[in-house]
Amino acid sequence: MRIRDVVIEDTFAEAFTVRTARIIVTARNERWARECALKLTGFATSVIGCKCEAGVERELTPAETPDGRPGVSILLMVMAKDEMGARLVERIGQTVLTCPTTACYDGLPEAPDRLPVGKLLRFFGDGFQGSKVVGGRRYWRIPVMEDEFLVQDDFGMMKAIGGGNFLIEARCADAALEAAEAAVDAMMPLPGVILPFPGGVVRSGSKVGSRRSKAMIASSNDAFCPTLRPVTETALADEVNSVLEIVINGVDAPAIERAMRAGIDAACRDGVVAITAGNYGGKLGPHHFHLHRIMGEGSAAES
């Protein structure tokens, strides 16, 4: 398959089932909502080293938030469900509680899996905290120097998909970066997905394990490193000199498919040789996103 002379390889992205929470942060204005979201989603690119993956799903208008203020919707994902509670408490406690004017709400009110968050963070109030039950939900009012921090008692958690991806193989680094930026711009407005890496782009795609150390669970994906072409079993064509990856996590397979379709289409531009995807032969992840199907018929992913 070719799109505007760019080869779409007949392969698939292999993704994993993860657990996600949706965090709604509101603030007095957009500036503080964004500042808070920036910190909350910081150092959350990969579960390999960060324990969680997080990103801004989208910005919310005052009409869309529980308290009528500008807000941001954030997806935070972990591999195992018993890790989520600790991640939420440490991140909300260190980045939302501390940020001026913010309040924090659960964005998955219908999710049956509930985790105590405000219920634990309330202890920061040292006995001076109070709670209110509004509309059947409990909110904690934690006194802080500014005035009060309002946080929901519990947060929902549901299954999601992490690790949707595609790789942009380009003739030069500039072309790869421009294509990646175009892909990210096309994907960012779409609902239900996050791109957890810096600017949505990964330059250091990894393979499972290491040639030299058993302790390392991931190491450089040498098959896609142009500078190693003579000394490794390369997966790259001769004219490819730079590869960038886009990793997409989403609330479900259709959300990831929509994002991949938009991103791949935007990335097919001058200087790009091919679009491929990362997988482990289909043995590790239950969700397979076939590039030809997504860009052709647009059918659902296999899982």
Add this chain to the structure above:
Amino acid sequence: MMLTLTLRERPPQRVDMSPLSADQLAGKSAAQVGAIELACGNRKVRVDSLFTVSGNCHSEFEIRNGCDLLDRIGEGMTHGSILVRGDVGAYAGARMKGGHIQVDGNAGAYAATGMSSGLLRILGNAGDFLAAAIPGAHRGMEGGTVVVGGDVGDRVGDHMRRGMVLIEGNAGDYCASRMGAGTIAVWGSVGTAPGLGMRRGTLLLQALPGELLPTFGDCGTSTQGFLALLLRAWRPVSAKFGSISAARVRARRFMGDLANDGRGEILVWA
């Protein structure tokens, strides 16, 4: 056709209406409803000796020609709705666990005592001890929402434990006394000593009372983010409170009653 009970004349004694709730009337015909016995003073009387019964019983029913001798309307109900055309006596909505009661007229004392869920709407005035604990009990209202269109008597929310009470008129003396939690909002004025013995909970006022107990400390004016949530939640139940802008979240806070733990608050909208 909805089940309708029309009071024929003012009863000779107070009537315990608690047997008439959606839970207990389910599946009964009008004749069967008419045969239910109610306590009237120290006697038992059949429903059809006091009321004209018509219609079939579903989860909703209407009481017409209500009067202040009809006690315990909707007591313990878990679902359905009761519409009362006229006044009701004491204990309306007591121990209510769900559903909806609307009283077009006035309600007597102890309305919503022990209520844990649902909505009680009184379009007229309510008597003393609205949402309060009965003597000997440690908990008044424990959840749900009460909206009063008119004025209320003394001791609103005494020992109240949870839930919301919206008073669109004025409140009497000792409003929110010994309150343990929950929210009481008063659109008009409050009487003497609001918050007497208050441990926790919130009394929301539109204007600073003429005199506050010395055991309430002024915390100044600040942003209270939860007010935005409250205001949104009130929109479906109270046109008056629902008309307040959700952006009105700054309030002057008085903490008290410092003679009794002191973690309650009287908030006065800025």
